Amino acid sequence: MSWGSWGKQFSTKEQAEMIRFCVDNGNTIFDHADIYGDYTTEADFGKGLAESGIQRKNIQLISKCGIQLHAGIRKNVVKHYQYDKKYIIDSVEQSLKNLKTGYIDTYLLHRPSPLIQPDEIAEAITTLKDSGKILNFGVSNFTPTQVNLLSEKINISANQVEFSLTNPVAMNNGSLDLMLQKNIQPMSWSPLGSVFREENEQTKRIKKVLKEMSEKYAVSSDVLLLSWILKHPAKISPVIGTTNKERILNANKALEINLETKDWFLLLEASNGYEVA
Numbered sequence: 001m002s003w004g005s006w007g008k009q010f011s012t013k014e015q016a017e018m019i020r021f022c023v024d025n026g027n028t029i030f031d032h033a034d035i036y037g038d039y040t041t042e043a044d045f046g047k048g049l050a051e052s053g054i055q056r057k058n059i060q061l062i063s064k065c066g067i068q069l070h071a072g073i074r075k076n077v078v079k080h081y082q083y084d085k086k087y088i089i090d091s092v093e094q095s096l097k098n099l100k101t102g103y104i105d106t107y108l109l110h111r112p113s114p115l116i117q118p119d120e121i122a123e124a125i126t127t128l129k130d131s132g133k134i135l136n137f138g139v140s141n142f143t144p145t146q147v148n149l150l151s152e153k154i155n156i157s158a159n160q161v162e163f164s165l166t167n168p169v170a171m172n173n174g175s176l177d178l179m180l181q182k183n184i185q186p187m188s189w190s191p192l193g194s195v196f197r198e199e200n201e202q203t204k205r206i207k208k209v210l211k212e213m214s215e216k217y218a219v220s221s222d223v224l225l226l227s228w229i230l231k232h233p234a235k236i237s238p239v240i241g242t243t244n245k246e247r248i249l250n251a252n253k254a255l256e257i258n259l260e261t262k263d264w265f266l267l268l269e270a271s272n273g274y275e276v277a
Contacts, residue, residue: 001033001241004041008243015048021245023054025252031160031187031239032099033064033110034091038071042098050100061099064110064140064160065091081113088124092133106158107134112146122153138185144174151182158185163236164193165228165271166202180234191238192225205270213263219253226254228267 003010003018010018022028032042042063049059066083070076088109095104107128109121128134138158139147147156159179163170163186170176170186179186195203195210210221217224229236240251259267269275 001036004037004044006037012047016052019052029060031062035067046098046100060105062106063095064108066110085120085124104134106136108138108140110140112142118150118153125154144178160187163188164191166193176234186234186236188236189239209270223253227257231259
């Protein structure tokens with residue numbers, strides 16, 4: 001999301017260099033959505049991918065559709081969600097063209113719509129999977145009841161939700177429980193939460209505990225925040241948004257940290273402001 005016009009505005013050469021850097025260091029999954037950069041970032045990335053020389057089989061691409069912005073090439077009078085069969089199929093076709101690829105590994109519905117029709121979505125996804133244009137289907141920001149509603153008609157393999165130490169709602173509203181039960185891959189966007197963005201009582205408590213633990217585990221606070229997520233039995237995949245190479249390498253260190261159970265709960269207690277019952 002932050003590689004294009006909504007962020008660093010990477011040139012094609014810079015896109016290619018960053019793709020190679022990520023792959024060389026084991027970060028092979030790239031998370032997209034059609035709306036990023038006001039509908040421009042996918043195409044920017046596609047040009048960079050073509051120039052990178054990276055073989056398509058060595059990476060995995062995620063993309064999403066459904067949000068209709070009144071920005072860029074879209075002249076919508078109001079921001080809304082659209083999930084009719086033709087729109088989903090056309091969106092995939094456009095993403096394939098933008099990304100210069102023949103298939104998308106995992107395709108997500110970006111936000112749940114009150115007007116969603118499970119049968120029509122199932123028809124669109126079945127058509128796309130049968131043609132090999134998408135390999136897996138998932139959702140993003142869907143509640144447990146919304147996941148259950150849609151999963152009665154089509155298999156859901158992933159749900160990308162906001163989840164972090166400062167925003168653990170998905171752990172408390174049944175989302176992660178359902179994903180663990182149904183073998184749905186959870187992905188967490190904004191995995192560092194508000195720890196480094198806001199200064200309030202919650203983040204002050206968390207930072208105090210993180211400072212102590214950083215010495216114990218010999219890693220920085222951001223690594224500990226990611227390792228807290230990774231310890232959850234649902235096997236959550238954090239979606240890191242940084243464009244800084246050093247921070248990408250640092251984030252990878254979280255894979256090597258196994259927080260002690262008591263330390264996991266110390267961080268949860270710092271977030272909540274009270275001990276567990």
